[in-house]
Amino acid sequence: MDTAKWAKRSASILGLLGVWFVVGALGPQTLPGPAAVAGAFVGYVGSPVYWNAITLSTLRVLGAFTIAALIGVPLGLLIGWSVVFGDFTYPALELVRPIPPIAWIPFTILVLPSLAFSLGIASFEIDTGIVFITFLGAFFPILLNAIAGVRSIDDEYSRAAQSLGAADWQTFRHVIYPGALPSVHTGMVVGMGLAWVNLVAAEMISGGGLGFMTWSAYTGGSYPVIFVGMITIGILGYVSSTIVRYIGASQLPWMEGSTA
Template identity: 55%
Template sequence: MAVSERISTIDVGQWARRIISVAAVFVLWALATNLLGLVPNLPSPLDVGATLVESLVESSFWTATVVSTARIYVSFVIAVALAVPLGLGIGWSRVFADFTFPALETLRPVPPVAWIPVVSLVFPIFSFGIIGYPIDTGILFITFLGAFFPILLNAVQGVQSINEEYPRAAESLGSSPFQTFRHVIYPGALPSIHAGMINGMGLAWVNLVAAEMIAGTGLGYLTWSSYIAGDYATIVVGMLSIGLLGYGSSLLIRWFGTRRLPWIDADAI
């Protein structure tokens, strides 16, 4: 069998398994609601599908989707821009780590819900608009925290996991500290940073939904307000929308990683 044919066969089999995995969830869902009646308050897949079709023609649904997506990507880009250099510096320099890591590690366990009262005091009126929609800086900060710490810790771990012989070998060949960092430390930490970005994107969505439940806008608020109103089908629509957007965001990061790190098998993670 030719290599291209073998790869094609593997791809078909892989996608078939993934489709079966997703289909199994809907089958179990239908059995639990329609046939067995195990969860009477949970809307059936047909009810959710009908509600989804109705939501797709409503501007409020698309407004919530755009607002949440913009908040995610703005926060994520800021988190990457700050966490990667900080993590590389902490992993590379013991002195820099002593000055920065203890304070950051103290803040890391604080859950997003605990930040909401503080954010409401620090960011009471600051907001700016992206493509015509308001982007509250307080929500951006809470979402940023979800992405920041996984990326930071993975960057630190990526540097610390590099074999000590590699930078020593570079230095013995006349490499300056900057050249060693640029050509040995940074590339060696990239796979770990990539994994942290994938994890950070997922946690950014978790923090966003928690923050949006009191924000009055976004998919998180749409889901919470539907619960208050007893519209259970819309709750599931909101959950599925968040899940699909989160999965798509992770796929985008995996694709970007394969472009920058071609030796990483994106299908394996």
């Protein structure tokens, strides 16, 4: 990238900070400016409360996303592959899908228990409700993209495999699965983003993690911390999407335009 471009791009970020600074100085008393937020950030980086919140939120997203991928990918591939299997399963899922995961929150608080268990050195308590909400956020994008991925594969690839002597499961393994992977990958990127959206909402309402930290900063009146929370969530969301993208790209060396 040449210097002129760098300068323009830096101007863009500085402009954003400038607007924030001006609005913070002239606007409502309650809005902290960049300096106040930076100060709060410095204070929080040394605090275990901050790191505990980060660890808890990250583990929840990681766990929920993994479960969503482990269920969503095989289920989506099967639904896309077999018309009959799809007919028996998909309509039920389609009943549930339009309900935004966040609307499940009251239900999950009521119905899903907290799991407490210990592993010798440390004991854990898993709020299954929050994990479930986060799971739902990631699950449907992954599922839908897996289904779409299979359906986008031209039938002639399966025919070619059959004519070369592939059995049904071999066609699945060598044609359906690899052919759907690019779309599955897209679903995972989207799913990771929605996992964070729903996690934050669930944590604000039922407690723990960065979502709760941000919300209690509002209720407790320490307004700069709200922005510390937002920025931290933004960074973590960005990093996790980047990791998913990177892993995906490394699995798809055959895609046109890939560098591998």
